[in-house]
Amino acid sequence: MSHHHHNHHHHPDERHDCCHGDHHDHHHHHDDRHHHHDDHHHHDHHRHHSENHEHYRNQPPPPASYPPAQPYPYADPYAQRYGGEIISHNHNSTFRIYTKAEECYSLSIREDSVVLVPTNHHDDFQHWYKDFRWGNEVKDEEGLPGFALINKATGLAIKHSLGAKHPVRLIPFNPEYIDESILWTESHDTGEGFRHIRMVNNIRLGFDAFHGDKDHGGVHDGTIVVLWEWLKGKNQRWKIVPFY
Template sequence: MFQPAGLAESGTRPHHGSGGGMAPPATRQPMYRILCKAGEESFSLAARDGKVCLVRTDRDDDTQHWIKDMKYSIRVKDEEGYPAMALVNKASGEALKHSLGQSHPVLLTRYNPDTLDESVLWTESRDVGEGYRCIRMVNNIYLNFDALHGDKDHGGVREGTTLILWEWTEGDNQRWKIVAW
């Protein structure tokens, strides 16, 4: 499982037994949920069985918790100047990885925060309405997160809706928020 910098290998809580030498509490990175306008508050992005999909929102489900790692944001930006981020799943420790191209599912891959891997870096666009943004590949801002057939014309978001990359079509299934849990 991915462990943010500053967490001891033995766990995330400091030892509270008797005896001296207690370490100070570890610094934790905030957890986020990723939601799509088409699914509203009812659905969140999850890493399930090696796939990335939208599922019914459940705060207690760690597969829906994401770390927004901004480690490379200062030196890696997209062509519009927006900072890069990696999105790392709390449950699996895997990062979202660019798909093979338009219409292909977004992938999961082992995440090493000490290695610069452009294939796991994403950016958020300007606000595209109501606080939603496009989430797109750092090296190709024309391919955006897209909840496959999550638009109204295709029946909307449902349990298991696949996350793919698609060119911007201005649909609600391409508008995303990354919000603190």
């Protein structure tokens, strides 16, 4: 089958009756971040691991698109480290994250918050890497491997909230340092392939689209994501699916 006609053709998970429109206005205010990314990465590409470690320790991560056009040296050793069921982001697979409460909205970043917005697969702020590089070392109490969720447009990883009912946070992803506060696991299937995305070190708390259930008004453009105890709500059930 040819792939040159419609972009939407590649997205079987989207329901076109409600997932229409491109919503370009959602990310125009982030454009200034995209001008820097070329400067930072051709040098790093040639460094050895030890130098790269120094680079990361002494400088904040660049405010750049992630991953860079030329991958960092750290990307390669991890590709074959895990079983075939785990996708390494150095293959540039990106994921859409959405809740059963409103399947036409996707997880994104707006004004330094993790929010739900109408799905637009052209918007890199809605694309996430699912990074299992520490999955062998860090597992939850059910033995499931921890992963980081790293935003493609910003390089920011989703960090645990300050506690129950607080919003999840964002932090620059540092590949040199195992940080449990950015690691999550997916529960077993809660029905129809939806799962609870919970803290690796406290599986009772997980992603919750705040007031996203119908009784509290439902998901809207800008619904924030908090951590909440598992109550089996539709707004607590999530899918992390590849953007094709």
